[in-house]
Amino acid sequence: MAETDRYARQVLHWGAEKQRIIEDSALLIAGVGGLGATVSQLLVRAGIGCLYLVDDGCLDWPDLNRQTLYGEKDIGRAKVPLARERLNQINSATEIVELSGRIDDTFQMPDGVDGVADCLDNYQSRFTLYRAVAAGTYFVHGGLNGDQGQVLTLLAGESQSFDQIFAGAMQPQGPIPVTPDNVVIIAGLMVNELFSVLWKTPKLLDRCLVIGLDDFNMAFLDI
Amino acid sequence: MLQIQFFSLIRMLLKRDAIEIPWVEGDTVQSVLDKTQAQIATPFLHKLLDGSGTAHTGTIILVNRKNILHLQGLQTPLADGDVLAFFPPGAGG
Numbered sequence: 001m002a003e004t005d006r007y008a009r010q011v012l013h014w015g016a017e018k019q020r021i022i023e024d025s026a027l028l029i030a031g032v033g034g035l036g037a038t039v040s041q042l043l044v045r046a047g048i049g050c051l052y053l054v055d056d057g058c059l060d061w062p063d064l065n066r067q068t069l070y071g072e073k074d075i076g077r078a079k080v081p082l083a084r085e086r087l088n089q090i091n092s093a094t095e096i097v098e099l100s101g102r103i104d105d106t107f108q109m110p111d112g113v114d115g116v117a118d119c120l121d122n123y124q125s126r127f128t129l130y131r132a133v134a135a136g137t138y139f140v141h142g143g144l145n146g147d148q149g150q151v152l153t154l155l156a157g158e159s160q161s162f163d164q165i166f167a168g169a170m171q172p173q174g175p176i177p178v179t180p181d182n183v184v185i186i187a188g189l190m191v192n193e194l195f196s197v198l199w200k201t202p203k204l205l206d207r208c209l210v211i212g213l214d215d216f217n218m219a220f221l222d223i
Numbered sequence: 224m225l226q227i228q229f230f231s232l233i234r235m236l237l238k239r240d241a242i243e244i245p246w247v248e249g250d251t252v253q254s255v256l257d258k259t260q261a262q263i264a265t266p267f268l269h270k271l272l273d274g275s276g277t278a279h280t281g282t283i284i285l286v287n288r289k290n291i292l293h294l295q296g297l298q299t300p301l302a303d304g305d306v307l308a309f310f311p312p313g314a315g316g
Contacts, residue, residue: 031316033316034315034316035316036316119316120316121314121315121316122314123314142316143312143313143314143315143316144313144315144316145231145232145311145312145313145314145315146232146313148231148232148235148313149313150231150312150313160288160289164289164290164293165283165285165290166283166290166312167283167290167292167293168281168282168283168284168290168292169281169283169311169312169314170281170314171314172281172314176313176314176315177315178315178316183316208310210230210231210310212231212234212235214235217234217240219230219234219240221228221230221285221308221310222288223285223288
């Protein structure tokens with residue numbers, strides 16, 4: 001087999017046209033921690049055309065249980081350049097663009113982004129991020145707590161705004177319990193939805209999928 | 224009837240995903256919360272309300288898809304057939 005066969009197994013499933021759309025698309029990954037490390041990795045493996053990465057954090061020991069792009073020797077390094085390095089090793093065909101700084105009121109969304117993956121770990125940053133999303137752009141939110149988690153897609157300018165829906169959702173005091181299995185499951189669901197968004201057939205538009213690993217419960221909350 | 228839906232940690236706590244409660248003229252989110260607590264043996268109002276009776280941050284309460292913080296809070300009036308959802312979303316990533 002040759003490098004040109006890189007996507008052969010997935011094209012067997014979704015076909016050449018959907019693969020072409022993935023390769024022609026650009027997504028912004030907000031946060032390359034638990035969710036973002038796996039979301040960006042899967043997108044790059046699938047052949048996404050371009051990823052914009054934003055995260056001002058550096059790797060610390062409690063990150064290693066779930067942040068699948070990194071290892072012990074990376075402790076203390078800034079996550080975005082590290083993620084770019086690892087993602088380039090996985091698939092050099094994807095353009096990786098590092099966005100410096102943090103998500104605050106000065107944050108500006110790059111032009112040409114086809115969708116945004118909210119892989120952040122706090123609601124204040126999520127509210128700020130959503131305000132920067134241009135009308136007509138899809139926003140795929142993921143969040144988790146212990147063995148619970150959720151994925152929701154909004155279309156900026158048409159859906160209820162993120163802060164209207166999640167008003168009152170604030171950060172709990174102290175670290176949030178997060179397990180490796182739940183992070184990867186929620187990240188995988190986000191990527192599945194991001195593909196659907198790129199193909200203009202989102203499954204979770206204004207419909208929050210709520211996952212409970214305690215009893216493998218999946219429920220929908222219409223938004 | 225009113226449909227009361229529970230998600231995530233609230234669903235885990237109550238071990239059920241929904242109940243129905245007969246609608247009564249004058250019902251509000253607060254009165255239905257009290258009726259829901261009376262119908263369910265497991266104490267849960269402390270998870271939704273703080274000591275002063277206002278909605279906790281952390282659990283969002285939706286009436287027909289709208290967050291009550293953008294309606295009239297716990298005094299939001301309810302109509303027959305309304306759907307209430309209690310959802311403490313995960314914040315981590």
